[in-house]
Amino acid sequence: MVAAAPLSHPHSPSATPAVDTDCVLGDADLTRLLADDVPHGDLTTAALGIGPQAGRLDCRARQPMTLCGVEEAVRLLTLAGCAARPLVASGEALAADAPILEAQGSAAALHRAWKSAQVLLEWSSGLASAATELVAAAAPLPVACTRKTPPGNKALAVKAMRCGGAVMHRLGLSESLLLFAEHRRFLAEPPAATAARLHGALPEHKLAVEVHSAEEALVWARAGAEILQLEKFSPAAVTACRDLLASHELRPILAAAGGIHPGNAAAYAASGARLLVSSWPYSAPPRDVAVSLVLV
Numbered sequence: 463m464v465a466a467a468p469l470s471h472p473h474s475p476s477a478t479p480a481v482d483t484d485c486v487l488g489d490a491d492l493t494r495l496l497a498d499d500v501p502h503g504d505l506t507t508a509a510l511g512i513g514p515q516a517g518r519l520d521c522r523a524r525q526p527m528t529l530c531g532v533e534e535a536v537r538l539l540t541l542a543g544c545a546a547r548p549l550v551a552s553g554e555a556l557a558a559d560a561p562i563l564e565a566q567g568s569a570a571a572l573h574r575a576w577k578s579a580q581v582l583l584e585w586s587s588g589l590a591s592a593a594t595e596l597v598a599a600a601a602p603l604p605v606a607c608t609r610k611t612p613p614g615n616k617a618l619a620v621k622a623m624r625c626g627g628a629v630m631h632r633l634g635l636s637e638s639l640l641l642f643a644e645h646r647r648f649l650a651e652p653p654a655a656t657a658a659r660l661h662g663a664l665p666e667h668k669l670a671v672e673v674h675s676a677e678e679a680l681v682w683a684r685a686g687a688e689i690l691q692l693e694k695f696s697p698a699a700v701t702a703c704r705d706l707l708a709s710h711e712l713r714p715i716l717a718a719a720g721g722i723h724p725g726n727a728a729a730y731a732a733s734g735a736r737l738l739v740s741s742w743p744y745s746a747p748p749r750d751v752a753v754s755l756v757l758v
Contacts, residue, residue: 483551485533486617492538495578504573513570518758519544521562521583524750528594529554530625531586531618532563535579539565542575552586553625555594562751572755584748586622592746593626599727600738606631606717610741623743631739639664640691641671653685661686670717676703683712694720697733704734 507513521535532548539546544567550556562583565572597605605628611619620630632638639660649656660669670689671682676699679690692700700718707713718730719739730738 483533483553485537486621487534487537489537489541492534492541495538495582496542496574499578500574504570507570507573513568515569516758517567517569517572518756519546519565519567519572519576520754521564521580522752522754523556523558523560523562524752525558526591527556527587527749528590528626529556529562529583529587530590530622531582534586534618535582536563536565538579538582539563539567539571539575543567543571544575552590552621566758569755569757576753576755580751580753581748582618583751586618587751588746588748589619589622589743590625591749592743593623593628595626595724596722596727596738596740596743597627599724600722600731603731603735604629604737605727606737606739607743608632608739608741609634610744612744619744626743628743639667639669641669641687643672643674653681657682657686672719676706679703680706680710680712683707683714684710687714689715689717691717691719691739692735697726697729700730700733700735 504513519539523529529550530552532550532552536546536548544565546563546565548563549561556562563579565575593605593607607623607628607630609616609630609632616633620633623630632640641656641660646656657669660667668688669686670691671687672691672693673679673682674693679692682690690703692703695703695718697718700716704716707716715736716734717737717739718733718735722730722738722740723742727738
């Protein structure tokens with residue numbers, strides 16, 4: 463392994479604070495990524511006979527982005543046998559051509575980890591950048607991202623949402639009460655009885671209920687729900703629901719959910735909702751990261 467040289471690209475932290483700067487993928491996860499891409503050695507590098515030569519790898523932002531995944535990329539490069547270091551942290555806002563990380567090692571080690579590290583950075587930074595865009599559009603309301611993370615990628619997706627300034631709506635089914643219509647189809651009791659049972663069983667939890675109309679919202683607010691998740695309400699319908707509840711002196715937290723994106727987030731932010739719930743950032747395209755490898 464070739465020792466890393468001093469940082470060659472000093473970079474001042476941006477105004478965006480870095481968050482979640484720990485590596486959220488374990489060595490077993492990262493090793494599986496390497497094994498998936500290089501299951502039986504690097505055929506091209508081996509055939510060329512260049513594996514033992516010393517080289518250097520640099521990653522830079524090819525376009526503006528909210529960075530995510532640099533800690534995971536650095537650890538992956540290290541596991542591949544390189545000496546790697548981050549030049550910035552996840553959560554920072556980068557301009558085009560900003561440096562991200564550098565690594566030194568044998569050509570074999572660099573080529574083994576190059577593409578997996580690049581994809582980690584591009585995919586997670588795409589999600590983080592989309593979260594940043596949505597959070598900016600929704601200001602000053604908070605954006606809560608759902609548990610609809612890409613299958614098998616929850617840890618990095620959650621990190622990306624937080625790097626973009628969003629919070630998590632739910633991490634799963636285990637930590638919060640959210641009563642759906644699908645639950646209620648199995649019940650044969652008045653809403654007030656359901657709310658009383660849930661509050662009695664889990665007194666430290668607030669009860670959130672998803673509703674599909676203002677009338678349904680009124681029923682569950684009267685029953686004692688502290689949070690109403692307004693599913694696919696238009697901004698005008700959110701305002702009308704808030705006003706209906708207020709006319710009955712009911713003021714639960716209203717969470718607007720369903721179809722929220724940067725193009726309509728400002729309208730929802732002005733509607734009377736207290737927070738916006740969205741899965742939109744999870745469908746974001748990757749951000750482009752440039753990688754250079756040179757002989758040293």
